[in-house]
Amino acid sequence: METLFSFQAGLLKGIHNNFRRYLHANINWNQRMIGIKGPRGSGKTTLLLQYLKFDLKQPANALYVTADHTWFYNHSLLETAEDWYKLGGRILIIDEVHKYPNWSRELKNIYDGFADLKIIFSASSALDIYRGEADLSRRVIHYSLAGLSFREFIEFSTQQKLKAYSFKDLLKNHHQIAVKITEDLHPLPLFKKYLQYGYLPITAEGEKEYPIKLNQIINAVIETDLAFIASYGPGTALKVKKLIAVIAESIPFKPNISALAQKLDISRDSLYTYISQLTQARIINTLQASGKGISTLQKPEKIYLENTNLSYALTSSPDIGNLRETFLFNQLQNAGLVVSAPKEGDFLTEGYHIEVGGKNKTAKQVKATEKHIIVADEIEIGIGTKIPLWLFGFMY
Structure with missing residues (x-):
């Protein structure tokens, strides 16, 4: 030995x-x-x-x-x-x-x-x-083990130790928490970097090489991990890659299962299986409608890429609205929260309807709900029910 x-x-x-x-x-x-x-x-x-x-x-x-x-x-x-x-x-x-x-x-x-x-x-x-x-x-x-949170990315890249906060902490004390954090750093420039190349520790090996390595990881997951675990052949691997490309082009993707299965020349059951396997492999995240169970053959309400870095690696110019939703969904799930798609707002978790947007986002879409929050990008500190988007990267 x-x-x-x-x-x-x-x-x-x-x-x-x-x-x-x-x-x-x-x-x-x-x-x-x-x-x-x-x-x-x-x-x-x-x-x-x-x-x-x-x-x-x-x-x-x-x-x-x-x-x-x-x-x-x-x-x-x-x-x-x-x-x-x-x-x-x-x-x-x-x-x-x-x-x-x-x-x-x-x-x-x-x-x-x-x-x-x-x-x-x-x-x-x-x-x-x-x-x-x-x-x-x-x-x-x-x-x-999930990818780096925004908090971990800051620590990983600057060696600055920062505390993690629960979802409930953020709801109750987000203003004070943001004030404390921003005394020592300006989060927004770091947040932009994180969205592009901060999710995996391999970012330390070089920012320019990071998108290339992400594509290599995607290929390795499909051609090695899933090929070994789920017995993918070359033809199957190619169809799964095409599925990822379709999702990446129009995320958040609202799937038409019949049309997508026909486009990829596969059965509906095979499509559901591939979606389930890609979710398990942390390439995509699926959002189910509120009140519906989760099963392999359950049609998701929306499909996102698993993290924002994949959006930059797979598309030339990611949509900012999609990046915001992808980031929040990812961080909520990684923090152990159950997230679903409500009738009002973008996400529902812990009884709260969440609307995601830029700094001028209002509560118009969720104001009729009993409990709601606005998660706003491009602000350092929030007030009331408006909470900075970047702060949700401090939940783990």
Whole structure:
């Protein structure tokens, strides 16, 4: 296993502790089996290695492996875990587990066969941990890592520590919170940068290269992750890419399922499946009408790209109104809120009708509702029921 030890040592040399993702503090690291899902480029690998290096202090009984390592060309996960356990290993961290065939069955066998071995693994957002070949649902504690919030982007790019606030905090105290934050920074220029290239930590590798890398991520999700998990062939991958292009051209996209299925030359059921898989893979977000359930074959009211950076990567000149809605929907969902499409306003969450717009936006569309707020772009500080858009990037 010397190859794996050497690989781990090389990775840990490049890991620093100057920035931690929000999820790190939310994970119960004492659980025996922990699964962490998230989109490509969101920082799952760094999170795992930071835990190993700075929290565990690189103990002799902990080992990090990645499932796409050449080691697994002729070694199984189960065999590796058994050999590691015999050497005194009691912690096994497995990155990119979705790239390993029969991942769920072997994880179950490892969990059941080595009672004092702790297992932490990461996987693509596209992977449904609870629908693996073997039953992991009673064994694994699952967490999802979203892209950077606006608050995290500021900390990541300026090293300025800022507090997160709940949705209820913002409703009640947004004026005071915004006044406090703007004493030390001007958020609007940073917000414009965030919308374009601030959602994934790979932005640190270069702003000019960021759109190229986003397109590479989209291709990798479709051609590698979904191809592996959902058995996509080249023809299927091409149709899914065409679907993304159609959505990107007219978001927020109000789908006509029959027309879209005919345009892509696929069945309605296949279209629903692709929409569900792209949502799971964090390429798109689907908004359901208020009062309707959520299922694979449920027609969404609207479809958005998952984050505003994708809008810039896939279209030459994104619509500002769409960017505002995409950002707010994304941040609300990432903060754990359930969001739906109401009859009045753009979004409904926690009983509040939300209307999104520029600095001059009024409550005309939602004034008849019992509880509503106006989420306005291009303002630093709000008052009353008008809250700055950028402030909703501080919820995680």
